[in-house]
Amino acid sequence: MSPSTPAPVDTPPPNAPQGGLDRYFKISERGSTLAREVRGGFATFFAMAYIIVLNPIILGSAKDMYGHQLDNKQLVTATVLTAAFTTLLMGVIGNVPIALAAGLGVNTVVALQLAPRMSWPDAMGMVVLAGFVVMLLVATGLRERVMSAVPLGLRKGIAIGIGLFIMLIGLVDAGFVSRIPDAAHTTVPLQLGGDGHLNGWPVLVFVLGVLLTLALLVRKVPGAILLSIVVMTVLAMIIHAVADVPSWGLTTPEWPGNPVSTPDFGLVGEISLFGGFEKVGVLTGILFVFTVLLSCFFDAMGTIMGVGDEAHLTDDKGNFPGINKVLFVDGIAVAAGGASSSSATTCFVESTAGVGEGARTGLANVVTGGLFTVALFLTPLATMVPSQAATPALLAVGFLILSGSIGQIDWGDHTIAIPAFVTMLMMPFTYSITNGIGMGFITFTVLRLAAGRGREVPVAMYAVSAVFAFYYLMPALDLT
Numbered sequence: 001m002s003p004s005t006p007a008p009v010d011t012p013p014p015n016a017p018q019g020g021l022d023r024y025f026k027i028s029e030r031g032s033t034l035a036r037e038v039r040g041g042f043a044t045f046f047a048m049a050y051i052i053v054l055n056p057i058i059l060g061s062a063k064d065m066y067g068h069q070l071d072n073k074q075l076v077t078a079t080v081l082t083a084a085f086t087t088l089l090m091g092v093i094g095n096v097p098i099a100l101a102a103g104l105g106v107n108t109v110v111a112l113q114l115a116p117r118m119s120w121p122d123a124m125g126m127v128v129l130a131g132f133v134v135m136l137l138v139a140t141g142l143r144e145r146v147m148s149a150v151p152l153g154l155r156k157g158i159a160i161g162i163g164l165f166i167m168l169i170g171l172v173d174a175g176f177v178s179r180i181p182d183a184a185h186t187t188v189p190l191q192l193g194g195d196g197h198l199n200g201w202p203v204l205v206f207v208l209g210v211l212l213t214l215a216l217l218v219r220k221v222p223g224a225i226l227l228s229i230v231v232m233t234v235l236a237m238i239i240h241a242v243a244d245v246p247s248w249g250l251t252t253p254e255w256p257g258n259p260v261s262t263p264d265f266g267l268v269g270e271i272s273l274f275g276g277f278e279k280v281g282v283l284t285g286i287l288f289v290f291t292v293l294l295s296c297f298f299d300a301m302g303t304i305m306g307v308g309d310e311a312h313l314t315d316d317k318g319n320f321p322g323i324n325k326v327l328f329v330d331g332i333a334v335a336a337g338g339a340s341s342s343s344a345t346t347c348f349v350e351s352t353a354g355v356g357e358g359a360r361t362g363l364a365n366v367v368t369g370g371l372f373t374v375a376l377f378l379t380p381l382a383t384m385v386p387s388q389a390a391t392p393a394l395l396a397v398g399f400l401i402l403s404g405s406i407g408q409i410d411w412g413d414h415t416i417a418i419p420a421f422v423t424m425l426m427m428p429f430t431y432s433i434t435n436g437i438g439m440g441f442i443t444f445t446v447l448r449l450a451a452g453r454g455r456e457v458p459v460a461m462y463a464v465s466a467v468f469a470f471y472y473l474m475p476a477l478d479l480t
Helices: 020-025 034-048 051-060 072-094 106-117 120-139 142-148 152-173 201-218 224-242 275-280 282-310 323-339 349-356 362-375 392-408 414-430 433-450 459-473
Strands: 100-102 177-179 190-192 345-347
Touching: 020 034, 020 362, 034 224, 034 349, 034 362, 034 392, 051 072, 051 100, 051 106, 072 100, 072 323, 072 345, 072 362, 100 323, 106 120, 106 275, 106 282, 120 142, 120 275, 120 282, 120 323, 142 282, 142 323, 142 459, 152 177, 152 282, 152 349, 152 392, 152 414, 152 433, 201 224, 201 392, 224 392, 275 282, 282 323, 282 345, 282 349, 282 392, 282 433, 282 459, 323 345, 349 392, 414 433, 433 459
Parallel strands: none
Antiparallel strands: 100 345, 177 190
C-alpha cells in the first residue's frame, strides 16, 4: 500500500521475532503479522485462480504441425502443479509475496507461433531453453545489472503502469468494459459492458464488490480485500441459484456436484530440448527462444519491481535487497513451465491483491502455493469464485499503487518524466508489461541522447534499448 494509505492493522507487530517461522520469513521485521500473511495468500490465490481455467483453454485450442492438441485435463494438472511448485519455491527461497503461474501472453506465443511450426514437445523444449538462459543471466549478474540500471523515476513509472494495467485487467475480466469486435468498423477499441451498457447480474456483483472493497479500505477494516471476495462470492452463488444468468465467464459461482478431481500428470516431462531447431532451422529457433525469453524477462522484471515497491521491499534508491534469489527462482519457473507443458511460468501481477492485504513476506506465497496444491485435487472448488468477485481487489490495489508512486517522479525533468509517462500508458494500452518497459526504455535512451546527456545513460540501458528495437523490428525484417 502507499505510504499515505497504511495497511489495516491487527495488532502492532512486536519488535522481536516471535518464533522460528517469524525469524525465517522476517514477518515482524517487515512490519507484518501472521494474520496478514495468511489473508494475503488467500487474496492472491483467488485473484489469480482463473489461470487454472484460462491457460488450458489457450493452449488446448491450438494444434501443432502434426495436428495434435494437448489434453485439457492434463493441462489443468500441469498448470496447477507448476503454479504450486514455483509459488512455494519463491516463498521459501525468495521470501517475497510474489506468486507465479503460467504467463498470459507468452502462452499465446507458444500456442500460435511455436506449436504450429513444430511438435508440442519441441515448443515446450524451447520454453525450457529460455528458462536456462534466464538462469544464466542471473548467475552472471547481467539481469540484476539491467534492473539496477533503471532510474528511480522510470521504476516508479513501471509501478504506476502496472497499477493501471491491473485495473484494466480487472475491468475487462469482470465484463465492466469489453472489446468492440473489429467487425463494428469503429476506431473505439473498448466499450462499457458488452453493448455500451452495464447489463446483467455479474456486472452488478462486480460494481458492488468495488464499492464494498473501497468502503472497507476507507474504514481500515482488517482483511478488507479478502472479506469483499468472500462476501461477493456468496452473493454471486445466491444470485446464480435464483436468477437466470446466461454466463459468468470462465468460472460459475455454484457448488460443484463433485468437488474432487484426480490429477493427470501425463504432460509432465514431455519435452524435446532441441527438436524444434530441426523443424525451423537454427536462426528461426534462436529467435523463437529470444521471443519467449524477452517476454518472460521483462514481464517478471516489471512485476517484481512493482510488487516489491508496493510491499516496501525496496530501499530509498529503489533497489531490491536479495533480488538475485528472486530472479533465479523466476528463471527456474520459466523452465519448470516448459517441462510440465504448461508454458512459461512467471511472476503474476495479481500478487498485488495479497500485498494490498498487508502481505510482505514469502509466507503469503506458502499459503498461496498450498492452496494451489489443494487445487490439484479440488479444482472444481478452486474455480468456484467468479472473476466478478475477485477483480474488485485489482482496482483497489491499482489505486493504492498510483497514489504511492506518482508523486515520486521528477516531472520537471522531461528526459525521465516522458519515458515514465510512456511506460505507464503503454502497459494498459498494449495490454503488455513488456511493451510498456521496452517503449519506455527506448524513449529514455533517445531523449537523454537528444538532451546531450548520453553519458548519464548506463551501458545496460543502451544494450537493452537496442534489444527492444531489434525485437520490434523483427516482423518488419521478416525474421520470424
